[in-house]
Amino acid sequence: MDIEKQIIKPAYIALLLAIAAAGGCVQQASKPTTELRSPNEAPLPPPAVSMPLDVSLHRKALNELLADAQGDDMHLRANAIEALQEAGVPEAGETAMRGLLDPEPLVRFVSCMAIGQLRFDEAHDRLLRMFENEPNTVKVGVIFALHRLGDTRYSHQLESLARDADPEVRGKTALALGFLGEPSAIVILHPMRHDTEESVRLQASTSLWLLGNEQGLDDLAGYAVSGYPDDLILATLGLAGPKNPRVSQHIRANLVSDYPEVELAAARALGELGSDEGYAIAMKGAESSDSIQRSLAALALGAIGRSDAQPELGKLLDDSTPAVRLSAATALLELRQQ
Secondary structure (H helix, E strand, O other), X not given: OOHHHOOOOHHHHHHHHHXXXXXXXXXXXXXXXXXXXXXXXXXXXXXXXXXXXOHHHHHHHHHHHHHHOOOOOHHHHHHHHHHHHHHOOOOHHHHHHHHOOOOOHHHHHHHHHHHHHHOOHHHHHHHHHHHOOOOHHHHHHXXXXXXXXXXXXXXXXXXXXXXXXXXXXXXXXHHHHHHHOOHHHHHHHHHHOXXXXXXXHHHHHHHHHHOOOHHHHHHHHHHOOOOOHHHHHHHHHHHHOXXXXXXXXXXXXXXXXXXXXXXXXXXXXXXXXOOOOOHHHHHHHHOOOOHHHHHHHHHHHHHHOOHHHHHHHHHHOOOOOHHHHHHHHHHHHHHOOO
């Protein structure tokens, strides 16, 4: 699987682009862990130590994302725009507006999704001008953003885009349908579970579960015991999407894996559910010699939200790998919201 082309919900774009920028899919980059543990035994997190949030570190993280959003690497630009939107900082809307003019379709798509999530009304007229000239890979995002701004004139086209010949378009459509939050989308998503492309099937199941559909949960639980690390990561994070504690048992099982990246994804997913069970795993990953693992560890620490992770995240913010710095910055802004 080419993880750079994998389509999942916006909250996971940062994770995937960090992997892509660091060298490709997990199956190519990772090696099974050699650490000996008792079966199904993850290291216990140390007791949390409350620390005041460092204002200067927060500012440094924000500046990192703002710089990345205008940098030369399209993956980092997209990644930074999504991270700013997730953090809800005042600069997020204008940054996404600039992203609508980006030469790269990926960045324009992520910018549309960010504008929709923010409900940034100032972008409405520009989105309308974009609609006719954009490829379908971006048009899905334009429709999503307009719908979220209350303009539903093109929303019916998502049904036909769900059957587009391009699997990337179908996957992005499944993504958008999940985040529109409307139960009527379930009728469109259910057939997409049988798509010829696995990435589309997985996204359809993720979006179904995001809409509260039990079939989506069942599908993701199956993917979460897959033998493929990419699928394990995506399914584990997809399970956590609705923040329903019912899924903790499925996620917790992946805190022990042959692949450190899967463990780090499980640590992040449990963090999304309000648990710090993966904190020790994330702290260890932050010290890894592998930049992919450092990126995933930073994102896990951000999701867990413990203020005592600030010193480690501060170190990662000075990492030699741009994707790691961006992940650390993303995490630090997330801590601000805990």
